[in-house]
Amino acid sequence: MKKQSWFKYFFLLFTLLFAPALRAQTIVPLQQGKPTSIRGLSVVDDNVAWVSGSKGYIAITKDGGKNWDWQQVKGFEKADFRDIEAFSDNEAIIMSSGTPALILKTTDGGANWKVKYQNADTSYFFDAMDFDTPKHGIVLGDPIGAKFMLMETKDGGESWNLYNDRPDAQPGEAAFAASGTCLKISKYFIGIATGGSNARLINYNITLGSWQYDQLPIVHHKASQGAFSFALGRDRMLLVGGDYADDKKADSVAAYAKTRLDATQMYTQIKTGPGGFQSCVEYIKDNIFLSTGTPGSNITTDGGKTWVKINDTSYNVCRKAKHGKLVLLAGNGGKIGVLKM
Numbered sequence: 001m002k003k004q005s006w007f008k009y010f011f012l013l014f015t016l017l018f019a020p021a022l023r024a025q026t027i028v029p030l031q032q033g034k035p036t037s038i039r040g041l042s043v044v045d046d047n048v049a050w051v052s053g054s055k056g057y058i059a060i061t062k063d064g065g066k067n068w069d070w071q072q073v074k075g076f077e078k079a080d081f082r083d084i085e086a087f088s089d090n091e092a093i094i095m096s097s098g099t100p101a102l103i104l105k106t107t108d109g110g111a112n113w114k115v116k117y118q119n120a121d122t123s124y125f126f127d128a129m130d131f132d133t134p135k136h137g138i139v140l141g142d143p144i145g146a147k148f149m150l151m152e153t154k155d156g157g158e159s160w161n162l163y164n165d166r167p168d169a170q171p172g173e174a175a176f177a178a179s180g181t182c183l184k185i186s187k188y189f190i191g192i193a194t195g196g197s198n199a200r201l202i203n204y205n206i207t208l209g210s211w212q213y214d215q216l217p218i219v220h221h222k223a224s225q226g227a228f229s230f231a232l233g234r235d236r237m238l239l240v241g242g243d244y245a246d247d248k249k250a251d252s253v254a255a256y257a258k259t260r261l262d263a264t265q266m267y268t269q270i271k272t273g274p275g276g277f278q279s280c281v282e283y284i285k286d287n288i289f290l291s292t293g294t295p296g297s298n299i300t301t302d303g304g305k306t307w308v309k310i311n312d313t314s315y316n317v318c319r320k321a322k323h324g325k326l327v328l329l330a331g332n333g334g335k336i337g338v339l340k341m
Contacts, residue, residue, distance in 0.1 A: 025299055027311040027329060027337045030065045034334020040084035040094065040180055041317045046324035048089045051336065052081035058110055062089055064326055065338050073104065073113050083129045083180030085137065085157075093157040095129045095139055097177045103129075103139065105157045117151065117160040124149065127175040128183035140183040140192060143169035148192060148202070167204070167211045172197030172223070178244075179280035179317035181229040193239055195226015201239065201267075217269035219243055219252040227255075229291075231283040235259055238304045239267075240291045242277035247294045250276050254291070256304040272306045274298035280317045284327060290339060292318045292329055313337065 040052030051059045051068075056077040059068040073079065079096040086092040090109045093116075096102035101124040103117035123144050131137035135156045141149030150163035174196045175182045182193040190204040199220035204211050216239060220226045224245035231238050235258060242253035254273035257266055276295035283289055287303040292315040298307045315331035318339070327339035 025310050026340045027297055027313065027315075028340055029313075029335070029337050030328075031059075031068050031336040032333055034059075034070060036334050037316070037332045038330035038334065038336070039082045039178060039316045041319045041328060041330045042084045042086035042092065043319045043321040043326055043328055044086050044088060044323065045321050046326045048086070049321075049326070049328055050084050050086040050092050051330050052084040052094050053330075053334070054080045056081065057334070058084070058094065059334075060086075060089065060092075060110060065328055065336060068336070069110075070334075071110060076102070076104070076113075082126065082177040085129055085131050087134050091134075093129070093137070095126050095180075097126050099124070101126050101141070103151075103157065103160060116157055125177070127177040128180045130180075130183045130185045132185045132187055136185075138163065138183065138185050138190065140175055142174045146171075148175070150190075165204070165211070167192065167202045168213075169194075170198050173200070176226065176228045176241075176279070178228050181231070181280050181282070181317070181319075182227070184230065184232065191230065193227035193230045193241070195220055195228065195241060196223050197221060199226045199241065201227070201230065201237075214267065216267055217252060217255050219249075228278065229280045231281045231289060232259060233283045233287070233289065233303065236303050238281050238283075238289050238291075238300075240274060240278035240281040240293075242293070244277050244279070244294065247277035248275075250274070253278060254281075254304065254307075270304055270307070273304075274307050275309045280315075280319075282318045282320050282327070284320055284339075284341075290318050290320075290327065292316070292331075297329065311337075 036053035036057035038053040043049040056072045059070045082097045100120040104113040125142040139151040147166040184191045192202040199216040199218040201214045225243045228241040254270040278291040278293035281291040294314045297311040315329040318329040329337040
């Protein structure tokens with residue numbers, strides 16, 4: 001066989017075998033054109049997902065994002081539902097920032113919503129919500145009296161009480177109600193990513209029984225700057241943020257640490273990081289993480305050391321299915337997309 005023919009043969013074989021692996025990750029639009037800014041997103045499995053947003057809007061899909069059933073929660077058309085936690089196609093909990101601070105729950109797929117917590121005190125501003133079991137969850141709020149606000153439920157969101165041991169906040173420090181992912185909890189861990197005057201990962205280790213305060217190499221000092229989100233992978237933690245007022249600035253917007261939840265973390269600034277401000281990061285699998293923000297979405301396949309921009313569209317939040325592979329993104333204008341890998 002001639003040399004040129006051999007080359008063509010091996011090129012064809014290489015293409016057939018490896019082209020699928022080389023295909024770039026893409027984000028495919030699923031929904032847009034609704035008058036709401038979506039920041040709450042909870043993906044239950046490969047079929048069921050919920051979103052929540054401004055002007056009281058909620059939506060649910062039962063077919064992996066192809067179709068969405070939208071509603072404005074009656075009586076709460078002005079509420080800004082910044083976060084949502086869903087457990088099935090019937091049960092979900094939504095959290096509203098602003099005044100009044102609200103927590104609502106549905107057990108019938110959104111047909112009816114019941115108020116489980118309400119506070120008209122203007123100092124209450126909820127930022128994020130997370131559950132480690134269907135019964136146990138925590139809501140994070142901005143500091144009051146130099147302490148971060150933490151509300152806890154032990155009965156699936158039916159009742160909420162002030163968390164006994166709340167972490168200290170420095171003057172001008174707060175958390176961002178940007179994607180519901182500045183808070184993470186597990187059986188042994190509570191983590192809070194902060195910004196403003198300081199950028200820290202505040203974490204409570206139940207084994208140690210105390211709060212730890214770790215400085216982050218992420219831009220801060222201004223109210224628009226700091227760490228906005230973090231995600232836990234197999235053996236590392238990734239944090240993203242930046243400055244939403246200067247969202248194209250890519251300096252000091254991400255960091256990572258090897259996860260050692262029994263001691264102070266050692267954080268490494270990511271030099272070749274995402275291309276600008278990122279409001280959310282999500283662990284996908286292996287060493288793959290996805291992040292998103294107003295300048296676009298980025299992906300890393302080496303645990304955060306290097307990143308590649310895969311989309312220029314503005315999104316606020318990205319989440320992976322709790323039980324499955326579906327990865328969705330959501331943002332302003334009722335925009336929803338799906339990650340294709």
